[in-house]
Amino acid sequence: MNNKSDNHIQKPYTRPWYRRDTNINADKKVIVIGGGISGATTAYSLANRGYNVTIYEKNPALAMEASGNYQAILYGHFGGNPCPDLELTIQGYQYSHDLIKCLPKDNYGICGIIEAIDTDYQLRQLLRNNYPVDFYYPINKEQINKIAGIKLDIERAIYYPSGLWLNPKALINYLTNHPKIKTVCNSLITNIDYTDKWQIATQNGIIDSSYHLVLCNSYNLKEFTYTKNLPLNKTRGQTTIVKGNIGLKTIICGNGYITPNLGDSYTIGATFNNDISNLEVTDGEHLENISKIAKYVVDYKIDLKNVTGDANIRMHSLDHLPLVGPIADYDKFNFVYSLLSKDKNHKLTSSCPYLPGLYVNAGFGSKGFLFAPLCSEIIANYIESTEFHVSESIRIALHPNRFWIKNIITNT
Ligand SMILES: Cc1cc2nc3c(=O)[nH]c(=O)nc-3n(C[C@H](O)[C@H](O)[C@H](O)COP(=O)(O)OP(=O)(O)OC[C@H]3O[C@@H](n4cnc5c(N)ncnc54)[C@H](O)[C@@H]3O)c2cc1C
Numbered sequence: 001m002n003n004k005s006d007n008h009i010q011k012p013y014t015r016p017w018y019r020r021d022t023n024i025n026a027d028k029k030v031i032v033i034g035g036g037i038s039g040a041t042t043a044y045s046l047a048n049r050g051y052n053v054t055i056y057e058k059n060p061a062l063a064m065e066a067s068g069n070y071q072a073i074l075y076g077h078f079g080g081n082p083c084p085d086l087e088l089t090i091q092g093y094q095y096s097h098d099l100i101k102c103l104p105k106d107n108y109g110i111c112g113i114i115e116a117i118d119t120d121y122q123l124r125q126l127l128r129n130n131y132p133v134d135f136y137y138p139i140n141k142e143q144i145n146k147i148a149g150i151k152l153d154i155e156r157a158i159y160y161p162s163g164l165w166l167n168p169k170a171l172i173n174y175l176t177n178h179p180k181i182k183t184v185c186n187s188l189i190t191n192i193d194y195t196d197k198w199q200i201a202t203q204n205g206i207i208d209s210s211y212h213l214v215l216c217n218s219y220n221l222k223e224f225t226y227t228k229n230l231p232l233n234k235t236r237g238q239t240t241i242v243k244g245n246i247g248l249k250t251i252i253c254g255n256g257y258i259t260p261n262l263g264d265s266y267t268i269g270a271t272f273n274n275d276i277s278n279l280e281v282t283d284g285e286h287l288e289n290i291s292k293i294a295k296y297v298v299d300y301k302i303d304l305k306n307v308t309g310d311a312n313i314r315m316h317s318l319d320h321l322p323l324v325g326p327i328a329d330y331d332k333f334n335f336v337y338s339l340l341s342k343d344k345n346h347k348l349t350s351s352c353p354y355l356p357g358l359y360v361n362a363g364f365g366s367k368g369f370l371f372a373p374l375c376s377e378i379i380a381n382y383i384e385s386t387e388f389h390v391s392e393s394i395r396i397a398l399h400p401n402r403f404w405i406k407n408i409i410t411n412t
Contacts, residue, residue: 014392015405016348016349016350016351016352017328017333017337017352017399017401017404017405018352018395018396018399018401019351019352020382021326021352021354021356022385023356024357024382024383024385025211025212025356025357027210027211027212028050028051028052029051029052029053029054029210029211029212030043030046030051030052030053030054030210030212030213030214030383031053031054031056031198031200031208031209031210031212031213031214032053032054032055032056032213032214032216033055033056033189033192033200033213033214033215033216033217034055034056034057034215034216034217034218034220034362035055035056035057035059035061035062035063035064035172035176035183035185035216036062036063036065036066036067036068036172036216036218036368037063037067037168037171037172037364037368037369037372037373038067038216038218038361038362038364038368038372038375038376039055039057039062039214039216039217039361040055040062040063040067040171040172040175040176041099041175041372041373041375041376042214042216042361042376042379042380043055043175043176043178043181044175044176044178044181044376045373045376045377045379045380046180046379046380046383046384047178047179047180047181048178048380049380049384050180051180051212051380051383051384052180052182053180053181053182054181054182054183054184054208054210055176055181055182055183055184056184056187056189056200056207056208057183057184057185057186057187058185058186058187058188058189059185059186060185060186061185062169062172062173062176062183062185063168063169063172063173065218065312065313066218066237066312066313066314066315066368067168067169067172067368068168068169068310068312069168069239069267069269069310069312070167070239070241070262070265070267070310071165071166071167071168071239071241071259071262071266071267072165072166072168072368072369073113073163073164073165073166073251073253073257073259073369074093074096074097074100074163074164074165074166074369074370075113075163075251075253075257075367075370076089076090076092076093076367076370077089078090078126078129078131078136079122079125079126079127079128079129080125080129082129084321084391084393084394084396084397084398085321085397086129087390087391087393087394088321088371088374088390088394088397088398089370091374091389091390091394092367092370092371092373092374092375093370095373095374095377095389096369096370096373096374097162097164099171099175099373100164100166100171100369102174103166103167103170103171103174104170104174106167106262107166107167107170107171107174108164108165108166108167108170108171109164109165109166109260109262110162110163110164111163111164111165111249111250111251111259111260112147112159112160112161112162112163112250112251113159113160113163113164113250113251113252113253114139114144114147114148114152114154114157114158114159114250114251114252114253115157115158115159115160115253115254116154116156116157116252116253116254116255116296117138117156117157117158117254118254123138123156123158126158127158134161135160135161135162136158136159136160136161137158137159138156138157138158138159139156139157139158139159140155140156141154141155141156143159144156144157144159147159147249147250148248148249148250148252149247149248149249149250150246150247150248150249150297150298151297151298151299152252152296152297152298153295153296153297153298154252154254154296157254163250163251164251165251165259165260165262165267166369167262168369171369187202187207188202188203189201189202189217190202190203190223191224192213192215192224192225192226192358194355194356194358197209197210197211197357198210198211198212198213198357198358200213210357211356211357212357212359212383213357213358213359214359214360214361214379214383215227215327215358215359215360215361215362216360216361216362217362218313218315218362219232219234219313219315221360221362226327226329226330226355226358227327227360229330229404230317230323230360230400230403231317231318231403232315232316232317232323232362232363233315233316233317233318234276234313234314234315235272235273235274235276235313235314235316235365236271236272236273236274236275236276236279236311236312236313236314237269237270237271237272237273237311237312237313237314237366238269238270238271238273238281238282238285238286238289238309238310238311239267239268239269239270239289239309239310239311240267240268240269240285240286240289240290240307240309241265241266241267241268241307241308241309241310242265242266242267242268242302242306242307243264243265243306243307243308244264244265244266244306245261245264245266246266246297246300248260248261248266248297252293252296252297254296255292255295256268256269256270256289256292256293257269257270258293258296258297268289268290268292268293269289270289270366271285271288271289272314272366273285276313279311279312279313280311281308281309281310281311282311283304285309285311286304286307286309287304290302314364314365314366315362315363315364315365316363316364316365316366317363317403318403319402320365321363321397321398322361322362322363322364322365322371322372322375322398323360323361323362323363323398323400324360324361324375324378324379324398324399324400325359325360325378325379325382325395325398325399325400325401326354326355326358326359326382326400327354327355327358327359327360327400328352328353328354328355328400328401328404329353329354329355330404332353333352333353333401333404334404334408336348336350336352336353337350337405337408338408340405340408340409341408341409341411344409352401357383359379359382359383360400361375361376361379374389374390375398377389377390378390378395378398
């Protein structure tokens with residue numbers, strides 16, 4: 001399971017738009033915009049390296065948007081061919097798992113995950129990678145019911161004994177309760193601009209400045225001039241929080257998921273909806289969540305009077321991988337690499353016109369708790385100019401420039 005690579009050394013032929021900027025300011029102050037899991041883990045990774053970090057958050061508290069669900073699960077797709085996505089999933093899972101285990105006990109549960117499997121093909125796909133036997137293994141109906149502690153209508157499944165749920169707010173508060181992290185809430189940053197440093201402003205004017213600025217503000221990246229051209233999409237999602245306890249001992253997932261209890265309630269999730277016009281919690285989406293779980297849990301009936309929920313926006317990129325790394329000046333980038341639109345094999349050497357000290361850590365889709373903690377280490381590696389925590393292929397797969405260069409090459 002150890003996919004950490006020593007491939008951090010820049011090779012001379014690395015495509016220049018992916019090369020690391022070597023001109024990094026050594027100042028130890030960093031501003032982070034956004035107080036979800038991305039902002040919290042970015043601040044935590046930097047604070048642990050001795051940086052003084054200030055998080056600016058528009059809401060009255062951290063973790064009030066996508067990262068503020070009652071419960072989240074740590075889950076990824078472990079099947080398929082080796083590729084950067086899979087490598088990121090494996091490494092992200094290990095990293096997040098270790099981080100979450102630092103929380104006080106009531107705020108997470110290592111209860112295992114039972115993933116329902118429909119077809120033999122699906123099973124083969126999942127089992128083709130050689131993970132250690134104790135990471136996951138197939139289980140039959142009898143084992144499923146025994147592990148779950150309740151009667152389920154699932155014929156076969158894969159069991160991940162290390163699977164866990166967590167209390168996201170508790171994790172974010174734990175990480176940001178750090179002597180080197182300051183949190184400023186009720187601060188909607190309306191503008192960022194660069195002179196000799198990055199200046200950030202609310203509607204009342206400039207409130208802070210720093211050489212290093214990390215944007216962890218999810219889909220609001222679209223509102224800043226420097227990041228508005230990043231290709232980002234939104235999906236609405238809703239969880240259903242049910243008061244009561246059905247005695248479930250493990251997470252069940254497949255089409256939707258259900259967790260064991262946190263306190264007097266448990267979670268069913270989550271819907272995916274392209275209609276992002278409002279963030280109201282709806283009965284329609286509760287019924288959608290409940291009906292998916294009713295296929296797994298025998299005699300599952302819920303009175304809507306006993307449910308509440310969380311609804312928010314997931315933000316994802318076109319290839320569904322996060323955007324992690326430095327940001328270039330869009331116009332200069334298009335100019336410097338424009339020859340590629342005529343000949344994609346043209347050997348360009350011009351260095352990338354990066355905006356000094358500006359980074360983005362966003363686009364986690366439905367896997368923020370799997371990806372954001374590890375990606376925050378990558379951001380810290382960029383700012384600190386240290387060896388990357390991930391292989392060069394992961395770093396490049398996450399590089400924000402991948403979309404702009406593709407647009408030039410394909411003339412789109
Ligand atoms: C219903 C639902 C269920 C989910 N379940 C899971 C799960 O079980 N497991 C999992 O891994 N993932 C899950 N996800 C996905 C996960 O929640 C997200 O990937 C993750 O929360 C994204 O984190 P983030 O920090 O990028 O964004 P956010 O949590 O949205 O944080 C961005 C922050 O930036 C702030 N902000 C924005 N603009 C500004 C500004 N201009 N100035 C100041 N502050 C600003 C916002 O207020 C917000 O607090 C789920 C998502 C949804 C919607």
